[in-house]
Amino acid sequence: MxxxxxxxxxxxxxxxxxxxxxxxxxxxxxxxxxxxxxxxxxxxxxxxxxxxxxxxxxxxxxxxxxxxxxxxxxxRYKLIIHGFEEGKDEISDLGTCLDIINSKLGVECRFSDVRNFFRLGQPSVQKHRAASLEVVNYFLKKEILKNSKKLKQTQIYINHDRTDQEQAEHKLLYRHLKIAKENNKEAYIRNKVLFINGQSRTPEDLKKEEAMHLLRLEFQRPPPYPTPKRKTSSSDSKNPNHPQKEPLEVEV
Structure with missing residues (x-):
């Protein structure tokens, strides 16, 4: 059971x-x-x-x-003018600006051809501020820029008023132009393209080259070394605050 x-x-x-x-x-x-x-x-x-x-x-x-x-x-119709003396007010500055364009560049530009004019930034005793000049048509702007090379022997120069993107690209191009010339290479800029020893590089090409260069540097960076241990000096043994080793006891 x-x-x-x-x-x-x-x-x-x-x-x-x-x-x-x-x-x-x-x-x-x-x-x-x-x-x-x-x-x-x-x-x-x-x-x-x-x-x-x-x-x-x-x-x-x-x-x-x-x-x-x-x-x-x-x-589109704006110019930036550097290097000419500041007067007592913007009206006198505009008169000086028009005199430079008419007499030094040989381009006819009257008060009626100006849409806007003002100095850039805060007044400074150390240097003359650049001025922004906006004209009424693009043809007049092109003529002024075309003849601005006549100011080469002066401290005055005239540029197109660049956008933030154009300004960044301009700085990038001229930074690499300077580096190329320092390395004794034939280099120049034409139509927003940098030519080095006959090879062309656009701003986008230069950005990629810089990114690759930074990446290579990151991979080549050596690993951080550990902090070396401090060696005990003879002065430490005489220091009463420094911990001393106890002597070994030997049984006889």
């Missing part, structure tokens, strides 16, 4: 064990399916975020281009 009860107990345990194993398998299957669905959902969300990010970047680039276009249009 006892043997039969023992057999029934074993059978019950085996049956329970099978049920537990089946339950575990079912749970594993459900978890695997849930993980699969979750992974699919995460990938879909990731792709959606990537597409949104891509669209956002395109939109930002388009806005930048529109802003640059608006800024270029606002500066």
């Amino acid at each position: 006892e043997n039969k009860s023992l057999v029934d107990l074993i059978r019950s345990l085996v049956s329970s064990n099978k049920e537990i194993q089946n339950l575990i398998r079912e749970q594993k299957t459900e978890i695997a399916e849930e993980l699969k669905l979750l992974r699919k959902e995460l990938l879909e969300n990731l792709l959606k975020v990537k597409e949104e990010n891509k669209a956002f970047k395109i939109e930002v680039q388009q806005l930048k281009e529109k802003l640059n276009k608006v800024e270029r249009e606002s500066k």
Whole structure:
């Protein structure tokens, strides 16, 4: 009778064990399916975020281009004039400016040809401020710029009023022009393109070269060395504040 009860107990345990194993398998299957669905959902969300990010970047680039276009249009008729003395007020400064254009450049420019004129920045006793001159048409501006080379032997020079992007590109081009000439290379700038030993480089090319140069420097940088341990000097042993080693006790 006892043997039969023992057999029934074993059978019950085996049956329970099978049920537990089946339950575990079912749970594993459900978890695997849930993980699969979750992974699919995460990938879909990731792709959606990537597409949104891509669209956002395109939109930002388009806005930048529109802003640059608006800024270029606002500066279409403007010139920046450096190096001529400041008078008592802007009216006298404008008269001096027109005299330079008419007499030194040989370009006819009257008060009626000026749309706007003002000095840039705060007054300074150390140097004369540059002046912004806006004329009524683009042809007159081109004539002034064309003849501005006649001022080479003077401290006066006239430039196109550049946008922020044009100013950054201008600085980039002339920085690399200076470096090339310091290395005894034949270099010059024409139509916003730098030529070095016959090879042309646009501002975009120069930006890429600088980025690659910085990347190479980053990889070539040696790892930081650990701080060397301070050596104990003989003066430390005489210092009462310095911890001293206790002498070894030897049993005789």
